[in-house]
Amino acid sequence: MFNTLQFIRVITRINSLKSLALGLLITSSGVVFSFAANADSSQPERVLTSIRPLTLLLQDLVTQAQLNDQFQIHTLLQSSQSPHHFSLRLSDKRQLQDADLVVWVGESLEHFLSASLEQRDSKNTLELSALETVIWPPSKNDTAHNHSAHNDDHHNHNGHDPHLWLNPANAGIIASAFTRRYAIQYPQLVAANKLLQKQLTELTLQLRKLMPARNANPLVFHDSLGHFTSAMMITPFPALTEVPEQQIGLRHLLELNNGKPFSCLLADSSEIAQAKGYAKRLKLPLVSFDLLAGNMEIATYRDYLASIAADIEKCGA
Numbered sequence: 001m002f003n004t005l006q007f008i009r010v011i012t013r014i015n016s017l018k019s020l021a022l023g024l025l026i027t028s029s030g031v032v033f034s035f036a037a038n039a040d041s042s043q044p045e046r047v048l049t050s051i052r053p054l055t056l057l058l059q060d061l062v063t064q065a066q067l068n069d070q071f072q073i074h075t076l077l078q079s080s081q082s083p084h085h086f087s088l089r090l091s092d093k094r095q096l097q098d099a100d101l102v103v104w105v106g107e108s109l110e111h112f113l114s115a116s117l118e119q120r121d122s123k124n125t126l127e128l129s130a131l132e133t134v135i136w137p138p139s140k141n142d143t144a145h146n147h148s149a150h151n152d153d154h155h156n157h158n159g160h161d162p163h164l165w166l167n168p169a170n171a172g173i174i175a176s177a178f179t180r181r182y183a184i185q186y187p188q189l190v191a192a193n194k195l196l197q198k199q200l201t202e203l204t205l206q207l208r209k210l211m212p213a214r215n216a217n218p219l220v221f222h223d224s225l226g227h228f229t230s231a232m233m234i235t236p237f238p239a240l241t242e243v244p245e246q247q248i249g250l251r252h253l254l255e256l257n258n259g260k261p262f263s264c265l266l267a268d269s270s271e272i273a274q275a276k277g278y279a280k281r282l283k284l285p286l287v288s289f290d291l292l293a294g295n296m297e298i299a300t301y302r303d304y305l306a307s308i309a310a311d312i313e314k315c316g317a
């Protein structure tokens with residue numbers, strides 16, 4: 001007679017056979033492009049992301065797959081540090097060496113990582129801006145915002161806004177790339193990813209309903225919300241600078257003032273000090289948003305994106 005324990009064992013075996021079949025299916029269709037087994041399977045996979053929003057997203061996926069014991073996901077940058085100008089400390093380099101997988105956006109955002117990552121086996125890095133399916137917002141060249149000054153090319157990768165994780169569709173693409181990498185080792189990720197994709201689509205629709213209600217006309221301090229506004233299907237926000245450290249000329253400020261009046265100056269938490277003076281000169285209220293998910297109460301990607309939407313809502317409120 002079957003007791004409960006035996007029953008569970010049988011179910012588990014059936015499930016793992018199913019998973020195996022699924023893994024083979026994925027491989028034969030060529031979807032899995034890289035697979036590196038952890039040499040010691042009792043050790044959790046050490047995943048290091050460059051910024052916290054990526055950690056939140058991958059943590060959502062892993063939690064949904066009930067694989068929290070199998071993955072340790074850490075973030076390299078503290079939220080108070082801007083990825084645009086950061087340099088690695090010795091302890092950061094050690095973290096990079098110890099990681100089984102490094103997830104980063106790419107050279108256009110985290111220039112400081114390029115040299116270290118060149119020394120790694122490329123199979124053990126996931127460069128998000130290199131994923132072919134990533135969706136890019138329309139080029140800014142045809143908007144009112146005009147940069148005649150030197151465009152710092154570390155932020156202006158083929159004219160692309162590097163803050164790609166702010167589009168939930170890109171979050172889905174990132175989760176799928178992570179799933180492909182580990183699908184054979186952890187087949188539970190496949191179903192969890194499918195569910196996550198659905199949730200991300202729902203999240204987009206919910207946030208879109210929230211956003212157009214506002215007549216606000218925000219001015220962004222550094223050009224970082226292109227992916228968000230494009231996902232929300234709202235007009236892109238003009239920005240004061242392409243990169244946070246860029247100097248802003250007085251004439252540019254005056255030009256900005258002559259257009260349609262802005263409701264506020266939006267600045268991410270790491271650049272508030274810098275933005276304060278400009279807000280004063282432009283006579284605009286300063287509203288901060290949490291670009292790098294520095295608020296530790298935010299524990300999921302969903303909460304993160306909702307917080308960005310809520311902060312934008314404060315502009316002109």
Ligand SMILES: [Zn+2]
Pocket residue numbers: 084163222223224
């Ligand atoms: Zn930025």
